[in-house]
Amino acid sequence: MRRAVLLAVLFLLSLTTPVRAETFDGTELRVENGVFRDEHGREVVxxxxxxxxxxxxxxxxxxxxxxxxxxxxxxxxxxxxxxxxxxxxxxxxxxxxxxxxxxxxxxxxxxxxxxxxxxxxxxxxxxxxxxxxxxxxxxxxxxxxxxxxxxxxxxxxxxxxxxxxxxxxxxxxxxxxxxxxxxxxxxxxxxxxxxxxxxxxxxxxxxxxxxxxxxxxxxxxxxxxxxxxxxxxxxxxxxxxxxxxxxxxxxxxxxxxxxxxxxxxxxxxxxxxxxxxxxxxxxxxxxxxxxxxxxxxxxxxxxxxxxxxxxxxxxxxxxxxxxxxxxxxxxxxxxxxxxxxxxxxxxxxxxxxxxxxxxxxxxxxxxxxxxxxxxxxxxxxxxxxxxxxxxxxxxxxxxxxxxxxxxxxxxxxxxxxxxxxxxxxxxxxxxxxxxxxxxxxxDRALVDRVYPQAVAGTTLAFTYEDRAYQTWQQIPLPNVRALVGNAPFAVLVWDAHESAAPTEIHLPESLRSPLVISSAQSAVQGDELLLTSGPGRQFALVTAPSNGNVAAAEAEIRQWYVSW
Incomplete structure (x- = not known):
């Protein structure tokens, strides 16, 4: 119980961490190894x-x-x-x-x-x-x-x-x-x-x-x-x-x-x-x-x-x-x-x-x-x-x-x-x-979407369930499924590289104050979720605030993302 409370506090603190977006203006794009990359080496969508x-x-x-x-x-x-x-x-x-x-x-x-x-x-x-x-x-x-x-x-x-x-x-x-x-x-x-x-x-x-x-x-x-x-x-x-x-x-x-x-x-x-x-x-x-x-x-x-x-x-x-x-x-x-x-x-x-x-x-x-x-x-x-x-x-x-x-x-x-x-x-x-x-x-939910704008490394997997029209994503992890409920959610898994700039994920109107479970440090700035980490495999789950068991969901998704 104490761990769940501590994690919830850490998540709330991470949402208010100040990060200056203009510091990470990696505008020039190039094609490299099958993806777009910016001046900071981030994979861009x-x-x-x-x-x-x-x-x-x-x-x-x-x-x-x-x-x-x-x-x-x-x-x-x-x-x-x-x-x-x-x-x-x-x-x-x-x-x-x-x-x-x-x-x-x-x-x-x-x-x-x-x-x-x-x-x-x-x-x-x-x-x-x-x-x-x-x-x-x-x-x-x-x-x-x-x-x-x-x-x-x-x-x-x-x-x-x-x-x-x-x-x-x-x-x-x-x-x-x-x-x-x-x-x-x-x-x-x-x-x-x-x-x-x-x-x-x-x-x-x-x-x-x-x-x-x-x-x-x-x-x-x-x-x-x-x-x-x-x-x-x-x-x-x-x-x-x-x-x-x-x-x-x-x-x-x-x-x-x-x-x-x-x-x-x-x-x-x-x-x-x-x-x-x-x-x-x-x-x-x-x-x-x-x-x-x-x-x-x-x-x-x-x-x-x-x-x-x-x-x-x-x-x-x-x-x-x-x-x-x-x-x-x-x-x-x-x-x-x-x-x-x-x-x-x-x-x-x-x-x-x-x-x-x-x-x-x-x-x-x-x-x-x-x-x-x-x-x-x-x-x-x-x-x-x-x-x-x-x-x-x-x-x-x-x-x-x-x-x-x-x-x-x-x-x-x-x-x-x-x-x-x-x-x-x-x-x-x-x-x-x-x-x-x-x-x-x-429907705005169809075009105002979560997507990984810039990934400080290489994307291994991404999905977004917008809940528009009907639900197609089937979450097999019971604690994650209970935490998310009927809310929109996205999952990003990436192999992080050394970078002076964070991973940036666009947040739609429906998720401007999200619950974030991530192996990386997270901060929300406007319509962007900024994720910073050291090198190695990382994950982030983004969804709406929930009364579900955050600690149990985090443990479950950690076990999932290291196993495949």
């Missing part, structure tokens, strides 16, 4: 959102926000509501180079100004040169669909576009002759179109670097050279895998060289495999994942996307997502990154927040985050818990959601105001309420 769907529209001339103030409000809301530490920030070739060989410096100034609203909040950024269906300029004014990406001058001379009977805009990648022909020409550099893109991207990277103070450029993690690449159509005898090897990877290597010349040599390229490799709809998926590529190494990141096409169909997956539903898919992403000798990030994932399949959204998001966090299902985690969390950026963050005024394909008769205003999508996790205050479109 990036979590956040894509900013933003508005960048795909003409409404604000390819910018994520109408004004700098809108960008600032959005960045502050993202930090406050979700604890995000990174964003994928979209920019578009059409607005960078609207006329051939003429770079729009005003657009790049505006991009950089809006980007800085996120770095001002301490949020890391990685740029994404975005495209969907090659270009909006391929589509006629009465089309059901639209695209984004290439400027008008790089999208001329193609046949009248038509997808035929297509139930999803993505089918244009296979069925629309204008889209497939233009995409094919890009990869074969017809009329030097790929040359122009790479040159324009290099000019954009130079501009951003020169416009950012050095301390803010440190917060820029890297670059996604091109969103969701696909062939358009294959050459005779070519397969999806040989296309990746013979056309996609040379493009990435070329882009990598452009990054180096632009002053980005110390930052990785976030390279995506063939987009169809990311699909889980059997008739749409194709082999890929850069399986025929040489190992990428530390100057690249394996960058996957994940959407459950079956769940979005409403037919192929009639029910809700369940425990461990996406574990295998995310472990495949982990395995591909390991085989390529680098780390992984899932730079897009999500599910519609409105529409006829939005009843699945809580379960799908919970299952996706479970796959990012852990290598095992909730039912199996305690017996097979090994593996680090994967970085990821949810699609997407658009405070203009439901308030757009987009002239679809420049047609004044087709003004899009609903949802994302892009191909009838509804993915934004945020919107503005009647008072113009950012509010979430999804």
């Amino acid at each position: 990036l979590r956040g959102f894509n900013v933003s769907g508005t960048a795909k529209l003409a409404e604000y001339r390819g910018l994520p926000f109408a004004t700098t103030q809108d960008a600032r409000t959005s960045a502050q809301a993202m930090k406050r509501l979700t604890g995000a530490n990174a964003v994928r920030f979209l920019l578009t070739w059409a607005w960078i180079e609207p006329q051939r060989n003429q770079i729009d410096r005003t657009y790049l100034d505006n991009v950089t100004t809006q980007l800085r609203q996120f770095t001002d909040e301490g949020i890391r950024v990685y740029l994404d040169f975005h495209q969907d269906l090659y270009s909006r300029h391929l589509f006629n004014k009465d089309s059901w669909y639209t695209g984004d990406g290439a400027p008008a001058w790089a999208a001329s001379g193609y046949p009248k576009e038509s997808c035929g009977i297509c139930v999803h805009w993505g089918q244009n990648m296979k069925n629309n002759n204008a889209v497939t022909a233009a995409t094919y020409d890009f990869w074969h550099n017809r009329n030097g179109v790929q040359d122009s893109f790479v040159n324009a991207a290099g000019e954009a990277l130079k501009h951003v670097k020169n416009a950012l103070p050095a301390n803010e450029f440190k917060l820029v993690v890297g670059v996604d050279p091109l969103n969701e690449p696909y062939a358009g159509k294959y050459d005779a005898g070519q397969t999806s895998q040989t296309w990746e090897r013979d056309l996609l990877m040379p493009f990435y290597q070329r882009f990598r060289g452009e990054m180096d010349e632009a002053g980005w040599a110390g930052k990785p390229a976030f390279v995506e495999p063939l987009v169809f490799w990311n699909q889980n709809v059997d008739f749409f998926a194709e082999p890929g994942g850069l399986t025929l590529a040489q190992p990428l190494g530390d100057r690249f990141v394996f960058n996957a996307h994940f959407y459950d096409g079956k769940a979005q169909s409403g037919i192929l997956m009639p029910g809700k997502a369940g425990d461990g539903q996406y574990t295998q898919a995310f472990n495949t992403i982990r395995d591909r990154a390991k085989a390529l000798n680098t780390t992984a990030i899932v730079s897009e994932f999500g599910h519609p927040v409105s529409g006829f399949t939005s009843d699945k959204t809580p379960s799908v998001l919970k299952a996706i985050y479970q796959g990012l966090d852990s290598t095992a299902s909730g039912a199996r985690w305690w017996s097979a818990p090994r593996g680090s969390a994967i970085s990821g950026s949810q699609w997407h963050w658009d405070t203009n959601y439901g308030r757009h005024r987009e002239l679809m394909n420049d047609n004044p008769g087709k003004v899009k105001t609903d949802g994302d205003a892009m191909n009838d999508e509804h993915f934004s996790a945020v919107k503005l309420d009647a008072n113009n205050t950012p509010v979430l479109n999804v």
Whole structure:
């Protein structure tokens, strides 16, 4: 009894231990031995959102926000509501180079100004040169669909576009002759179109670097050279895998060289495999994942996307997502990154927040985050818990959601105001309420999550049970189970290394005053749990305050974590 009381007192004292967060600002990231590491050698997990769907529209001339103030409000809301530490920030070739060989410096100034609203909040950024269906300029004014990406001058001379009977805009990648022909020409550099893109991207990277103070450029993690690449159509005898090897990877290597010349040599390229490799709809998926590529190494990141096409169909997956539903898919992403000798990030994932399949959204998001966090299902985690969390950026963050005024394909008769205003999508996790205050479109528990922001060592295992939608984690340790009860909880096990900075765990709103059982010294500062220790294997259990037997739970979890 005395030991339990003493432990409880020590835990309460640890919560008030002052630690200055600014002392541990390890901003510069690198890829090392299959993980991101900061200047203090800590393993870093990036979590956040894509900013933003508005960048795909003409409404604000390819910018994520109408004004700098809108960008600032959005960045502050993202930090406050979700604890995000990174964003994928979209920019578009059409607005960078609207006329051939003429770079729009005003657009790049505006991009950089809006980007800085996120770095001002301490949020890391990685740029994404975005495209969907090659270009909006391929589509006629009465089309059901639209695209984004290439400027008008790089999208001329193609046949009248038509997808035929297509139930999803993505089918244009296979069925629309204008889209497939233009995409094919890009990869074969017809009329030097790929040359122009790479040159324009290099000019954009130079501009951003020169416009950012050095301390803010440190917060820029890297670059996604091109969103969701696909062939358009294959050459005779070519397969999806040989296309990746013979056309996609040379493009990435070329882009990598452009990054180096632009002053980005110390930052990785976030390279995506063939987009169809990311699909889980059997008739749409194709082999890929850069399986025929040489190992990428530390100057690249394996960058996957994940959407459950079956769940979005409403037919192929009639029910809700369940425990461990996406574990295998995310472990495949982990395995591909390991085989390529680098780390992984899932730079897009999500599910519609409105529409006829939005009843699945809580379960799908919970299952996706479970796959990012852990290598095992909730039912199996305690017996097979090994593996680090994967970085990821949810699609997407658009405070203009439901308030757009987009002239679809420049047609004044087709003004899009609903949802994302892009191909009838509804993915934004945020919107503005009647008072113009950012509010979430999804349960906060799903997106404001415990995650290991920086681990002073190597993560051995991590899990988080958010209690959103339903409970999937099954705790086999009776005293730990009694202590936690029905509260959210997280467990981190790591091999601690010598470091001048602590392990940092983000605490969601539901756990800002947590009960912490840990082999390390713990302190709470705002929305962060700071853990300091000497070298060796460490553990931390984070949950809500409890009347349970702390000493018994600690003894039980200590025995568990040294036994596997």
